[in-house]
Amino acid sequence: MEPLISMGVLALIGAAATIAGASEDLESDVGSQSNANSQVQLAPQMGYVHRIYNKAIAGEPVSNALMCTIGATGALVLIKHFGFSPLFALVIGSLIAAMVHGSYSVTAIMGREASQARFKQPIYLDLIRSHTPVIMAFAFLTTFSVMIVSYLMVYSLMHPFPFVLLCFLWGVVVGSVGSATGDVHLGAERQFQATEFGAGLNASQSGNIVRKGESGLRNGIDNLWFCSKFGGPMTGVSFGMVVFLGTWILVVFDPAEGNLEGWLSNILGLVIVIVLGIWNWHIEKETREKYGPYKEDKGEEVSA
Amino acid sequence: MIDIVGLIASNLIWILAIVIGGTLISISVHFIPVGGAPAAMAQATGIGTGTVMLAAGAGIAGIIAAGAVMAVNQDLWVVIGAAAVGAAVMLAATMIVATWIYAYGVGVMPVSAKVKYDPITKYRQDLYVSQGTEGHGIPTVAYVSATIGGLLGGLGAGLAYYALMKVSTLPVTNLNLVAVVSTFTIGFFFINSVIPSYNIVGTIEGFHDPKFKKWPKAAIASFLASIPLGILAVVAVGSLAAVGGL
Amino acid sequence: MTEKKMIPPNTLLAFGVVGGLVGVYLAYFLAPMNPIFVFFGALGAVCASVWGADVVRRVASYGLGTGVPSIGMLALGMGIIAVLFGLSLGLGPAGPLVAFITSCVIGAIIGIISKKVVGMTIPIMVSATTEIAGAGALLILGLSIVIAGSLDFGVVVTEVVTTGFIMMIYIAGGMAMLHPHNSNLGPDETQDRLLALSAEKAGIAVVLSGFASVAGMGAIAVTMLIGLFIWYIFWGKYYGFVKRDAYKVIDVGMLPTEEEMQ
Numbered sequence: 001m002e003p004l005i006s007m008g009v010l011a012l013i014g015a016a017a018t019i020a021g022a023s024e025d026l027e028s029d030v031g032s033q034s035n036a037n038s039q040v041q042l043a044p045q046m047g048y049v050h051r052i053y054n055k056a057i058a059g060e061p062v063s064n065a066l067m068c069t070i071g072a073t074g075a076l077v078l079i080k081h082f083g084f085s086p087l088f089a090l091v092i093g094s095l096i097a098a099m100v101h102g103s104y105s106v107t108a109i110m111g112r113e114a115s116q117a118r119f120k121q122p123i124y125l126d127l128i129r130s131h132t133p134v135i136m137a138f139a140f141l142t143t144f145s146v147m148i149v150s151y152l153m154v155y156s157l158m159h160p161f162p163f164v165l166l167c168f169l170w171g172v173v174v175g176s177v178g179s180a181t182g183d184v185h186l187g188a189e190r191q192f193q194a195t196e197f198g199a200g201l202n203a204s205q206s207g208n209i210v211r212k213g214e215s216g217l218r219n220g221i222d223n224l225w226f227c228s229k230f231g232g233p234m235t236g237v238s239f240g241m242v243v244f245l246g247t248w249i250l251v252v253f254d255p256a257e258g259n260l261e262g263w264l265s266n267i268l269g270l271v272i273v274i275v276l277g278i279w280n281w282h283i284e285k286e287t288r289e290k291y292g293p294y295k296e297d298k299g300e301e302v303s304a
Numbered sequence: 305m306i307d308i309v310g311l312i313a314s315n316l317i318w319i320l321a322i323v324i325g326g327t328l329i330s331i332s333v334h335f336i337p338v339g340g341a342p343a344a345m346a347q348a349t350g351i352g353t354g355t356v357m358l359a360a361g362a363g364i365a366g367i368i369a370a371g372a373v374m375a376v377n378q379d380l381w382v383v384i385g386a387a388a389v390g391a392a393v394m395l396a397a398t399m400i401v402a403t404w405i406y407a408y409g410v411g412v413m414p415v416s417a418k419v420k421y422d423p424i425t426k427y428r429q430d431l432y433v434s435q436g437t438e439g440h441g442i443p444t445v446a447y448v449s450a451t452i453g454g455l456l457g458g459l460g461a462g463l464a465y466y467a468l469m470k471v472s473t474l475p476v477t478n479l480n481l482v483a484v485v486s487t488f489t490i491g492f493f494f495i496n497s498v499i500p501s502y503n504i505v506g507t508i509e510g511f512h513d514p515k516f517k518k519w520p521k522a523a524i525a526s527f528l529a530s531i532p533l534g535i536l537a538v539v540a541v542g543s544l545a546a547v548g549g550l
Numbered sequence: 551m552t553e554k555k556m557i558p559p560n561t562l563l564a565f566g567v568v569g570g571l572v573g574v575y576l577a578y579f580l581a582p583m584n585p586i587f588v589f590f591g592a593l594g595a596v597c598a599s600v601w602g603a604d605v606v607r608r609v610a611s612y613g614l615g616t617g618v619p620s621i622g623m624l625a626l627g628m629g630i631i632a633v634l635f636g637l638s639l640g641l642g643p644a645g646p647l648v649a650f651i652t653s654c655v656i657g658a659i660i661g662i663i664s665k666k667v668v669g670m671t672i673p674i675m676v677s678a679t680t681e682i683a684g685a686g687a688l689l690i691l692g693l694s695i696v697i698a699g700s701l702d703f704g705v706v707v708t709e710v711v712t713t714g715f716i717m718m719i720y721i722a723g724g725m726a727m728l729h730p731h732n733s734n735l736g737p738d739e740t741q742d743r744l745l746a747l748s749a750e751k752a753g754i755a756v757v758l759s760g761f762a763s764v765a766g767m768g769a770i771a772v773t774m775l776i777g778l779f780i781w782y783i784f785w786g787k788y789y790g791f792v793k794r795d796a797y798k799v800i801d802v803g804m805l806p807t808e809e810e811m812q
Contacts, residue, residue: 034344034353035340035341035343035344035345035352035353035354036344036345038341038344038345039345041735041736047811049805049806049811050805051805056732056733056735057725057729057732057733058617058618058619058622058725058728058729058732058733059353059354059357059617059619060353060357061353061357061360061361061619062357062619062622062623062721062724062725062728063725065721066721066722066725069717069718069720069721069722070718070721070722070758072714072718073714073715073718073758073761073762074758074761076713076714076715076762077761077762080713081764100754100758103754103785104725104729104733104751107729107733107747107750107751107788108729108732108733110788110789110792110796111730111733111734111743111744111747111792112733112734112735112736113796114734114736114738114743114791114792114795114796115734115735115736115737115738115739115795116736116737116738116797117738117795117796117797118737118738118797119797120797120798120806120810120811121797122796122797122798122799122800122803122806123792123796123797123798123799123800124800124801124802124803125799125800125801125802126801126802126803157372158375159368159371159372159375160371160372160374160375160477160479160482161368161371161482161483161486161714162479162482162483162486162711162712162713162714163714164713164714164715164717164718165483165486165487165490165714165716165717166368166714167714167717168490168714168717168718168720168721169364169367169368169490170368172357172360172361172364173361173364173365173394175357175361176353176357176358176360176361176362176398177361177394177397177398179344179352179353179354179357180351180352180353180358180398180399180402181352181398181401181402181405182405183344183352183353184343184344184346184352184402184405184406184409184410185405185409185410186344187344187345187346187352188344188345188346188347188406188409188410188412188440189409189410191345192345197410197411198410198411198412198434199346199411199412199434199435199437200345200346200347200410200412200434200436200437200439200440201345201346201347201436201437202434202435202436202437203347203436203437204436205436206345211805217804217805230405230408230409231405231409234401234404234405234409235401237401238397238398238400238401238402241397241401242365242393242394242397242398245393245397246365246368246369246390246393246394247372249389249393250369250372250373250386254376255373255376255377255382255386256376256377258377259377259379259381259382262373262377262379262382262385262386263381263382263385265386265389266382266385266386266388266389269386269389269390269392269393270389270392272393272396273389273392273393273396273451276396276397276399276400277396277444277447277448277451279400280399280400280403280414280442280444280447281425281444281447283403283404283407283414284403284413284414284425284427284441284443284444286407287407287412287413287414288413288427288432291411291412291413293428293431293432294431294432294433294434294435295430295431296431297428297431308639354617354619354620355620356617356619356620356623357617357619360623479712480707480708480711480712483707483711483712483713483714484634484707484711484712487630487634487711487716487717488630488631488634490627490717491626491627491628491630491631491720492627492631494623494624494626494627495624495627495628495660498620498621498623498624498627499660499663499664499668501620502614502664502668502670503668503669521667521668521669522668524667525663525664525667525668528659528663528667529659529660529663532655532656532659533631533656536631536632536635536652536656537631537635539635539638539639540631540634540635540638543638543639543640543703544638544707
């Protein structure tokens, strides 16, 4: 393909991936899923009964792979067997995926909270009714964006993998990126806003999540509002980078033109890894200087 | 009935490649700093997600890159290099953003609780661990370890993918072949990333973590498990061309 | 609290193996007469999923040292490799059985390796990985025949693998096995609720496979209706169990008061 058109497609893929990453993280913030959810799960046991959605479908990578694969299956069937136009089919596929995801979310919160009966955790039906549509909306957005990425890769950049398979793969990746980045903002900051800023969660505070909101009791939508300011967009940047950089190095130096280009693209990828590593080291140095240590160095005091 | 013995005998080298690939995947998982659930609360050093899924996320990014390259260039080193780099780039992009969130969203610096001095930067670690935690964020040593892990995992996945593609006499652009091989590679990758995660049990910080010394057990386990898996995969992929109707 | 009403593992093992194999074989032999009969495969897959969910429940209650999803991914990973191997041999009607047995063998090998080499201490590890691999294989076989309308290797490859629908079976089937345990985790978990949830999620997988079927409109309609029916029945059952087990199911409400918490 013309390099210029490839670049255009690539830009579109990167944009769609960024949206997918952001909506993936926000979806897991409303429902509370994956690692940060361990505290929501623990809270009733420590005596902190709450009104926060407990969406333990599975790990984020698996549940995102599920909805992307279901969406892709629906879309592909509509295109192949019923002759729908791709864009329309992708929308309907995402709708199917969002509906299935909603059903999974409802059974997850009901099951988890019914299994906590001895801690007197009630099941609030109004919570399920108000949060599930929000979860489904974000699931729709994530599925649609991941399918756009996969569709463009298969039919425009000529990736050889089947469309549904590629959706599955990007679903796993968006889930693992989301649970590695955005969830930290929910888990370490939003759920424990009552504890001091600038420290990890003290193990003795485990389960003591903030249960009261700006007005009334805090719920998942309050958490969404907070996380949409930093954690969500950052997850979007992260997944956008994963998809964009991974594909970009293969477009700049196309391995189809020969082994030299193949090697150059690999070296370019390594350079990116090293540059990001230096950046990571730089942040480490800077934060150590600015934030300072938590403890005094006892050993040096004695020697002085 | 197809000639199973003949297929296996003529593809011994590729079975060996698959087994090496599985072993590499298994070793790579030990390099990736996985903080699991505690890392999401800045309670443990590493990336805040589960072992299997983070390794799978990285390996899958590698498989996607390998698939894209294999379709246009069949040089072994270029293909597995692309897989290794694809996985490493995925981990790098995840880690840098995670560091932003730890540094600017939570207000903690990257620090390891398993060693007193970072073996690479020589920074003092223990004073910077906030109270009641096992470290937080991704310090330089964990970043380097994750990069090695990503490269190895991608290398393993790429090797398995390349070997299975070469087993069949069909052209590499045959869609049925690509689909079967990629499906196999993913199943194979999941199996070989679950085995080491049972070995690690919970969290690991990278090659400086005392738990890292357990890696030979998982490597042997994956080596042994990959032999039957490799044989089954070679037979199934090898018979693709024979069944006709493709 | 419902310990006495538990269904013993061997009953579920028999239910899963017999139900799964009978379902797959009924579909296998009846589909050439009328493609509508592929729905038997779907019923077999539901039996296998309920069995698999119970195995996940038993093995994960020991604590795997990593997330619950890992064992579901392991099960279906082994299942996919074994099923494609079994069908590729071109053994005709023996194919599904060979696939099932191969999967169990692979499961046993991985179980033995993780016990002897890795040193896992879970006493039922070997039997659990064997059973879960078998359940995974039956799930894949049952749903594959729904999509492809036959278990001929060439047809399965072109209709199930090359289209990528195998990944839908992988994840939707795997979720029907691992989601029930993951989402019922807690001290007051009960077996009947968990198994009802597995059947409900398997119903969703059946609807999706029916939708993707190439066995003709009749097969699509019948399978989807059966899937919806399974989903509806077991959703009702599950909700009933939730209401039975939960501390309280309330429409709108504040947190329990101090006195209530005592």
